[in-house]
Amino acid sequence: MFIKKFNVKNYKSIVDSGDCYLEADMTILAGKNESGKSSILEALHDFNVSNSIDRSSVPLDKRPEDLAISITFLASENEIKDYLGIRAVSFENGWLEITVTKDFYDRYFIQKDLLSFLKLVDIHSPExxxxxxxxxxxxxxxxxxxxxxxxxxxxxxxxxxxxxxxxxxxxxxxxxxxxxxxxxxxxxxxxxxxxxxxxxxxxxxxxxxxxxxxxxxxxxxxxxxDKFLSFLPNFIIFKSFEDILPNSISFEKLKESPFIQDLASVSSIDVELLLSSDTRRKIKHKGDINFNINTTYSTYWNQDKTELKIDWDSNDLTFWVEEESELYSPTQRSKGKQWHLSFYLKTSARTIDNKTNILLVDEPGLFLHAKAQRDIYDRLLNTSQNQNIQSLFTTHSPYLIRHDELQRIRLVQKSSIKLGTQIISKLHAVSDKETLTPIMTAIGLELNQGIQNINQANNIVVEGPSDVHYFNAFSTLINDKSINFVFGGGSGNMGNIGAILTGWGCNVGYIYDNDKGKADGVKNLKNTWFVDGSQIFSVTDILNGSIEDIFTVEEFKLYILEDEEQEISGTVSDFMKSSGKFKSKINKVLASKKFLTSVNKKSVNLSEETLTKIRNVFENLKSIFYNSHNS
Known part of the structure; x- marks a missing residue:
């Protein structure tokens, strides 16, 4: 079983989240603070059968009856047979799609056409x-x-x-x-x-x-x-701000402590034995606990050699962090290490055997440095892929976003109180700069790689970051990797970048959109940097045209806008510039980056007309280097 999508209505800051489709392994909710990312995770956690929804989760202007949390998941024929005891039948593509909705009163509903098949009666229906x-x-x-x-x-x-x-x-x-x-x-x-x-x-x-x-x-x-509800997925939530490992827990609170309950799941700690007077067995038990904990913890933390130790006296159970044979209280270590220890305990303990577990992590690695945050990303992804556990985490950190895996990102924004928190799957359809900042930063880190690629002799300086993505995608589509495309920082700055590359002994050319920016840029290149006109090209012959004019209108709507119903009259570049008529306010950089990702995933099939245009542009660009070699 895996979650296909979810939808949340009238829960805290959420009026209608919209359908959020999840990746089969790991999905990222990115957005600025106070956008409602945490509320989404809390709603999913409240979907659990063991949880009741608190009255405070209902917005002040809504009734409890308005709240709804819906999960759509795909179950295999074998799962339906094994878990529910229902004879396996032939499902479409081998999966049965089931949508389950939970309301404020802890009632669960499924679509009516499945009630009979699943041997269920809608016992909550008024009818x-x-x-x-x-x-x-x-x-x-x-x-x-x-x-x-x-x-x-x-x-x-x-x-x-x-x-x-x-x-x-x-x-x-x-x-x-x-x-x-x-x-x-x-x-x-x-x-x-x-x-x-x-x-x-x-x-x-x-x-x-x-x-x-x-x-x-x-x-x-x-x-x-009840049998069906026990079949539903289990959502495990970890909150970076709340689930922090304490230094100690008094014996009086051991039985009700959530940390001890979690510890019992990963180490077999025996609270009754700890509270007893059997000193000999307690000494042996301590060694067993510490061995079990660190055998598994070593797979979660590889930044340095760290072990979690448990000790106790007659009054308190104490946690220690051992580094290089020295013991420290958790609060004496970095916030990042405290987070990691707590994360290990909670997520390991809350996994339910023989059940689909979904891991929800709120702002993972918030206190970790950049390298450790990247490690967290890899850990979560590996856990999802190797243990077949879907994970969903929130972030506003660029280090937890991979520029080559933008398909995992769902943007969370709250544009107004009336609209509430919304989840946007089309990254390029969001205009809020603060929401996009971590993604754009991650892409910006990638763009630096072009000028660092000094092993590539032939370089073309382009105007904007979207041009880099499009040209890299085009080079893959026509299988021509002979040119290195470098971000020029705008038409007025391209000469500076070209001069650096020339100083490194590289061959350099320049390509512009066919607009006023080109005229100004060419003038600057010739007068300031003494660049020969044979080194300068336009991406298109269309007056005021841009790189997007490489595509046919139909391809542009399919692969860039992801909206085949959008009406476009005139050229694509005219459409791009008529922002007043363009309701989705496309983000060119994100749209181009997503196109590159799709090309790398081999999910793009361009017409021969477009591929011919691309080949012609590449041949023109390569003529720069051919002429320079023969001059």
Missing amino acids: YLKKEKELLQDSYNEFKDIYEEFATSINLTDLFVFDSSDIEGSRENLQSEIEALVGLKEEDNDDTTQSTLSSYIKILSNFYNVLSIVLDQEQSNKEQW
């Missing part, structure tokens, strides 16, 4: 409850009047009255009524009275049986739902 109550009420009404008349005639008090809102209580009251009538029958010697009592005992007994059948069916339905 089901109404039908059940009406059935019983009609049955009761058939004998109520005549029974009340008879009961009055024999001075029977505390008459049974059916309460459709409390079927179980009604059955208990009815049982008492029947027992009372049986007692009267045994006491009365009058044959007529006995016959009449027998008749009413039979009537009430029949209704008792009806109540029992309904209640038994309710119980059966509930048991089937």
Whole structure:
């Protein structure tokens, strides 16, 4: 089983998150502080059957009935058979898609077309409850009047009255009524009275049986739902700001301490033994605990040689961090190491065997330096891929974003109170600069690699970062890696970059969009840097055109806008510049970077018309170096 998508409505700052599709391994929620990233994780954690949703999670202007947390997951034929005991059938692509929604009242609902197949009855639906109550009420009404008349005639008090809102209580009251009538029958010697009592005992007994059948069916339905709910995924949440390892825990609080409960799952710590007076067994137990902890912890932390030690006296259990044979309290170590220790304990302990576990991490590695943050990224990804556990983490750190894995990112933004927190899958459709900062920083770190690639003799300086991504994608599509494309920092700065490359002995050329920026840039190159005109090209012959004009309109809508319904009249570059008409306000850098990622994943298939344009541009650029070699 794996989660395909989720949706959250009317939970804290979230009005409607929109559908958030998850990667099969690791997904990243990126956004600025106070955008609602943590609320999304908390909502998913509240989806767990063991959790109840707190009233404070409902927005002030909403009713509890408005809150909904929906999870759509894909289950295999074997899982449906093994977990639910339902005969395997042939699902489309081998998977069954199931959407489960939890409401504020801890009720779970699935799509109606699957109820029968999964042997479930929607026990919370108004139709089901109404039908059940009406059935019983009609049955009761058939004998109520005549029974009340008879009961009055024999001075029977505390008459049974059916309460459709409390079927179980009604059955208990009815049982008492029947027992009372049986007692009267045994006491009365009058044959007529006995016959009449027998008749009413039979009537009430029949209704008792009806109540029992309904209640038994309710119980059966509930048991089937419980079976299904136990099949649902388990969300494990780790909060960087809250789940920090303490220095010590008093013996008085050992049993209720969540850290001890977690520790018990990864080390087999025996609290009852710790509280006992059996000194010999406690000494051996201490060695076993520390061995078990560090055997697994060593796979979680490789920044240095660190071990977590447990000790105790007569009053407290104490945590120690051992480094180079020296012991330190957790608070004496860096925030990063404290975070890592706590993360190891909690995430290892909260994993449930034989169940799909989803790891939710709020701001991982917040206190770690850049290298350790990158290590966290690799750890989470390896855990997801090797242990088949999907993970979802929030961040605003560029070191937890990989420029070549932007497909993992879902942006979180809160543009207004009315719209609330929203999850945006199309990175280029977000215009908020602060939200995009960590992603743009990660991409910026990548762009530096072009000028550092001095082993490449032939270099083309381009205007913007999007040009770098597009040209690198084009070189892959036509299988031509003979040119190194270098970010020039804008048309006015390209001469500076070219001069540096020339000073390193590289061959250098320049390419511009066919607009006013080119005219100004060419003038600067010739007058300031004495660049020959044969070293300068335009990416397109279209007046005021840009690199996006390489694509056909249809390809641009499919691969760049990711919106085939968008209307475009005129050239692509005209469309790009008419921001007032362009509702999604495309981010050129992110759009180009995502296109590069798609090309690397071999999920782009351009027309021969476009590929011919690309080859022609590359041939023009390579002529610069051909001419320089022959001059």
